Amino acid sequence: MTARSTRRPTAARTRLAAVGALAVAGTLLLTGCGDQTKDKNNGSGSAPNASAPLADKLPKEIRDKGVIRVGSDIAYAPVEFKDNSGKVVGLDPDLAAAMGKQLGVRFDFENGTFDALLTGIRSNRYDIAMSAMTDNKNRQEGIDPDTGKKVGEGVDFVDYLTAGVSIYTRKGDTGGITTWSDLCGKKLAVERGTVSEDLAKAEAKKCPSGKKLTIEAFDDDQQAQTRLRSGGADAASSDFPVAAYAVKTSGGGKDFQLVGDQVEAAPYGIAVGKKNTQLRDALQAALNAIIKSGEYQKILEKWGAEDGAVKESVINGGK
Template identity: 85%
Template structure:
């Protein structure tokens, strides 16, 4: 979801269908923590690297290790989170496992706060970052969205899904909020470093005197939800799949409701260092392979994200 004022709506029918599908997939699952502890995905099911169909496309160093370390904020259900047993589950881990089968390696998830993932990637802590991360020009070029200044080397993205941003409130207590302009004079909870925070900052600049938009930014989305649930803020914002999941599952569906339409539909991308073009291209080839063989579609349907399906992977498709 690129941080701009242009908005793209989604039909109510599609939105409700996605919510229903997410509910079915997530009814038995619980969200996990968002600290800096390690988390590990399911085994990818990959065989030896020499027998996987796309193994030869990987850098030899990755093939020798037999794994790709994935930085992720594992507290963003249903995209990535921990179930009751502490196992990393969700849309991203399922896609990662499917990619691992094509490449002959395991994709192992490591937990971190969202706003530190690209720093961890640049420092070599992770090989890639996969965490419902919007592909946009600022991230591609290493530009701070607040100052417009370059703060580091950018990253390349392997795009794999399209999603927008939503606002949600306590159920039956919308405070008259139907869209972003209605947030003036209100308090909004967001996850730090996300496009939701970028959009909120842009909206705050438009608010008239005496109707300040107060933004409370947290390390993870679970903290935002807790703040909203307690009445500390009037609304929260996150990516639509996450907002829809929270609406359907929190308090048995009694805590929250989505208000208005999702906006800023844009691609999710797997972030890869610009110094690792061969790894980037191998991931793109693997993504195209699972799109073609139908495994990608099955994963999206499992998590209620089929409305965001792409027909092919693109490198740096974000604006």
């Protein structure tokens, strides 16, 4: 779940660990992203703790409540998803739990469709969005990437990881696809509102007459996977860690295969409203604290994402 801004789809070297390094329990589950219902993380967040070293950095309202409301598309394994027991797990919930210990609050993950998360921040449904969201200028400035027009107040990002975008196909049925240009004349399944969709739209404009790239956009990534698995699409695209996890787990590793290289390596960021600078800065301080302590690295290694590690969290590092 990344996205936006007009970018150059040039190949980037692999930024995350090999699929075999993924130490993940549970399987991909079809969780409805569009229900907008609250999904507690059932213990993955930390309880409020008065002795938390960075608690005084939070806005008083949040500190008093002891909870940060997190908008997230909880169907994007291994970044955030539900395990077999229904517990919200993954890279983002684990990082949030570690930050919660620093801040003395609990992070409550609430399920929502990815392309509505920023609207949820603007309407005060969520305090933040943490959902494998790419930090880029369009999102920072509230610009619609298709029209180039401002559609709302932008957000600030607290960056915490680097990841690229990948294409995958049914196993043994690549259809000659190795690059984005090979998608002309094909049908591609993507999640709506992501970099994958943006790249597909940009590529479609380059396709020659008679070789149209057909794009099918879905509410969540697992719907796109289902479409590909059933033969309704020639390929699918998503962030590398998600694509790699799907290749590793779907059908016991027999359903899909990665093709070509990652492209568009860019930072993931925690989205925060422009006016909520105190919360933004508290989150950055908490991230830098767990980076310094080594807990951050352990979490990334647990989910096979250590090659995407950052040395320091920055604000609005996306281009």
